[in-house]
Amino acid sequence: MSNKIPIIDVSAFVNNTENKTEVAEQINRACREVGFFYIIGHGIDVNLQLKLEEISKKFFELPLESKLKTKRDAQLIGYFNVGDHLTSGLPDIREGIWIGEELDPDDEIAKQKTPLHGPNSFPDDDLPEFRHIILEYMNCLVNLGHKLVECLALSLGLEGSYFYDRYTKKPFHQIGLSHYPPLKSNTEVKNWGFGEHTDYGLLTILKQDKTGGLQIKTQSNEWIDAPPIENSFICNIGDMMDRITGGIYKSTLHRVKVQLEKDRYSFPFFFEPNFFSKVKMIDGLNTTIEDKENRWDKVSVYDFDGTYGEYILNKVYAAVPEAQTSIQ
Ligand SMILES: O=C(O)CCC(=O)C(=O)O
Numbered sequence: 001m002s003n004k005i006p007i008i009d010v011s012a013f014v015n016n017t018e019n020k021t022e023v024a025e026q027i028n029r030a031c032r033e034v035g036f037f038y039i040i041g042h043g044i045d046v047n048l049q050l051k052l053e054e055i056s057k058k059f060f061e062l063p064l065e066s067k068l069k070t071k072r073d074a075q076l077i078g079y080f081n082v083g084d085h086l087t088s089g090l091p092d093i094r095e096g097i098w099i100g101e102e103l104d105p106d107d108e109i110a111k112q113k114t115p116l117h118g119p120n121s122f123p124d125d126d127l128p129e130f131r132h133i134i135l136e137y138m139n140c141l142v143n144l145g146h147k148l149v150e151c152l153a154l155s156l157g158l159e160g161s162y163f164y165d166r167y168t169k170k171p172f173h174q175i176g177l178s179h180y181p182p183l184k185s186n187t188e189v190k191n192w193g194f195g196e197h198t199d200y201g202l203l204t205i206l207k208q209d210k211t212g213g214l215q216i217k218t219q220s221n222e223w224i225d226a227p228p229i230e231n232s233f234i235c236n237i238g239d240m241m242d243r244i245t246g247g248i249y250k251s252t253l254h255r256v257k258v259q260l261e262k263d264r265y266s267f268p269f270f271f272e273p274n275f276f277s278k279v280k281m282i283d284g285l286n287t288t289i290e291d292k293e294n295r296w297d298k299v300s301v302y303d304f305d306g307t308y309g310e311y312i313l314n315k316v317y318a319a320v321p322e323a324q325t326s327i328q
């Protein structure tokens with residue numbers, strides 16, 4: 001069924017060459033019809049991807065007390081254990097670490113202790129090379145994000161810098177390393193590795209290992225597998241892109257199955273509007289698709305009038321109930 005999710009070569013944008021129009025057309029079709037697409041020709045070094053996978057695995061293999069040294073704090077970044085994240089009401093069967101933009105402690109945003117932003121707490125004592133690998137990977141993915149939103153802009157018939165000028169000059173961005181521990185084959189659970197949800201921002205660029213388990217819901221309400229494809233990333237549109245395009249581009253439901261007998265690792269990177277920006281529909285667009293009843297959380301992306309930061313924090317607080325009480 002994976003042929004419903006197109007594989008798109010984005011090298012024209014990565015290398016800034018002439019044949020961008022055809023790629024933008026493929027992206028347009030994918031975003032209207034599925035909300036998900038694989039990318040190849042992305043230019044992200046295979047060795048760096050390997051280093052990311054290896055170091056993440058080493059991190060999750062550390063004893064719990066070592067992982068807890070980077071425990072998710074009031075700023076909502078850091079490590080969380082299996083069961084600590086309730087994506088759609090039920091605890092997910094995965095552990096993870098969220099890493100935000102690494103900011104200097106003197107940076108104004110850091111001084112304000114802005115949630116979801118660094119300085120991060122890295123496992124420097126146990127894995128000194130973790131910090132460097134993750135920051136290098138994030139840096140490369142920010143660059144890729146800029147190229148992909150240029151492509152998204154052209155795909156909508158907008159000028160290439162449309163998103164950059166309005167939302168992504170200083171993009172909010174974050175990586176979430178995830179480990180889905182295996183269940184024994186005779187265990188029955190109603191939980192998901194990652195419960196069904198849509199993503200919150202503009203664009204998610206996900207690297208998954210070889211295990212599989214990601215599923216997405218098509219417009220005909222059927223769940224299909226989004227299996228790993230070697231040296232590709234799977235991208236999807238988030239709620240803000242849905243809002244900007246009046247629902248023409250779909251923020252699509254997805255989830256992750258629990259694995260039997262196999263560990264799974266995945267590495268979603270979120271390329272998002274500036275944390276303090278208000279996201280608006282494209283001027284003159286004549287479509288508002290009222291999606292509330294159909295949405296997993298029954299909240300319409302159009303009802304919300306705050307900043308992107310407020311939008312994402314509402315979502316995160318709903319999934320991490322103890323965070324709100326520890327902050328407020
Ligand atoms: O682990 C995966 O494959 C999906 C992760 C995901 O959906 C997310 O982080 O939003």
Ligand SMILES: [Fe+2]
Nearest residue numbers: 197198199254
């Ligand atoms: Fe997601």
